[in-house]
Amino acid sequence: MKSKPMVKMEGVHKWFGKLHVLKGIDLSIDEGEVIVICGVSGSGKSTLIRCINGLEPINKGKITMDGLSVCERKGKILREVRKRVGMVFQSFNLFPHLTALENVTLAPQKVKKVKKKKAEKEAMVLLERVGIADKADSYPVSLSGGQKQRVAIARALAMNPKVMLFDEPTSALDPEMIREVLDVMIDLARGGITMIVVTHEMGFAVRVANRVMLLDEGIILESAPPEEFFRDPKQQRTKEFLGHVLKVDL
Amino acid sequence: MALGSVAGFFIGLMRASKNKFLNLLSLCYVETFRNSPLLIQLFLLYYGLPILFNTHIPAQTTATIAITLYTAGYMAEVFKSAISAIEKGQWEASYSLGLSYTHSLRCVILPQAFRIAIPPLVGVFVMVLKDSSLVSIIGFVELTRMAAMVRSLTFTTFDVFGVTAVLYFIMCYGFSKLGSFLEKKLEIAKVR
Numbered sequence: 001m002k003s004k005p006m007v008k009m010e011g012v013h014k015w016f017g018k019l020h021v022l023k024g025i026d027l028s029i030d031e032g033e034v035i036v037i038c039g040v041s042g043s044g045k046s047t048l049i050r051c052i053n054g055l056e057p058i059n060k061g062k063i064t065m066d067g068l069s070v071c072e073r074k075g076k077i078l079r080e081v082r083k084r085v086g087m088v089f090q091s092f093n094l095f096p097h098l099t100a101l102e103n104v105t106l107a108p109q110k111v112k113k114v115k116k117k118k119a120e121k122e123a124m125v126l127l128e129r130v131g132i133a134d135k136a137d138s139y140p141v142s143l144s145g146g147q148k149q150r151v152a153i154a155r156a157l158a159m160n161p162k163v164m165l166f167d168e169p170t171s172a173l174d175p176e177m178i179r180e181v182l183d184v185m186i187d188l189a190r191g192g193i194t195m196i197v198v199t200h201e202m203g204f205a206v207r208v209a210n211r212v213m214l215l216d217e218g219i220i221l222e223s224a225p226p227e228e229f230f231r232d233p234k235q236q237r238t239k240e241f242l243g244h245v246l247k248v249d250l
Numbered sequence: 251m252a253l254g255s256v257a258g259f260f261i262g263l264m265r266a267s268k269n270k271f272l273n274l275l276s277l278c279y280v281e282t283f284r285n286s287p288l289l290i291q292l293f294l295l296y297y298g299l300p301i302l303f304n305t306h307i308p309a310q311t312t313a314t315i316a317i318t319l320y321t322a323g324y325m326a327e328v329f330k331s332a333i334s335a336i337e338k339g340q341w342e343a344s345y346s347l348g349l350s351y352t353h354s355l356r357c358v359i360l361p362q363a364f365r366i367a368i369p370p371l372v373g374v375f376v377m378v379l380k381d382s383s384l385v386s387i388i389g390f391v392e393l394t395r396m397a398a399m400v401r402s403l404t405f406t407t408f409d410v411f412g413v414t415a416v417l418y419f420i421m422c423y424g425f426s427k428l429g430s431f432l433e434k435k436l437e438i439a440k441v442r
Contacts, residue, residue: 053346054345055342055345055346079348079350082345082346082347082348083348085346086346086347087342087343087346089339089342089343091339093339093340093342093343094343095340095343095358095362096362097361097362097365106347106349106357106358107347107348107349110349110353110357111347111348111349111350111353155347156346156347159347159348
């Protein structure tokens, strides 16, 4: 018995002025699936996931998330969608005037009206889970990139989302910090949450992805389970892409 | 001036908002008051308001109104610029967490914008403080006027105005120092 998909995009087109960035995206992601989206710069990967939580409006097509229609862009619906979708950014986007703990407790307090003590307790659990409970009272300016990103992950998880979106979460990190963030993400994936990750970290894809998708010039060129994607790519462009990106430490 | 700051804050919010109507309205206000000299605004208000409202309006009230409106014009631009200076990522992060526009503004954007706004705010304060000497023209007894009165009584022009200038300097310099002090205190949470 197939359950309703968690995220569904049908015939999605997006233009930035004259630039046709998404040229008809159709995809369907079930609950608990971990999807990795890769592609060269400019292929539209960031735009694609930013459409899922409504950060980018679409020009044509339909997007639904947990039954809610994201493309309708009504304020109330968008806020509902965003309560259920967490997002982690390449440049962290932590709130610099708040401590790590306050960063994590802000949304639950303001949006879900959780009481401060309860929010802080739950936040500490999350900060422990991502391995930085000792930095709870530190300000972002004193944290390393890897630590900042882990706070960002905890912050997104604090809203108990059904879907987690990751927009190149490790691209702005020094190599020695990538590992700590990926470990947190692998742990999350194994926990069963639906994840859509834009990344070049193929090791991550091999370990936990259900499907890997190649986005090329605005369309999903190829979509397959990692073994198939890496070992037996069907499209020429996929082979070229893998040739450039595949690292030795797989 | 305090009134002007508060008014300016709200007008600044209007300038920064996406609501086209509010934006246009506040833009007209700001451009009017920033692009005309305080002196003219003073005269217009002092002679115009009583005609409009058909009553006598004391110089003190006119002066207060004039300075409020004048200050607000500048403050609005300062606040608007400060808000615009906050990077888009901060808005995106708040929205992604489900925060509304109001919560995002209040809890994320404004605390950061205020810190950026302090230097230009101090600048406006100092500017208006100096310009306030103009209200002596409409008879309001303030520092410059008092100086003029003392001068006519004692005929020691240079001394009197010299002392006045020093007093203004002390006030303005004091404000600037206060501004620097505030900046240092709030420096803990610098923007990344």
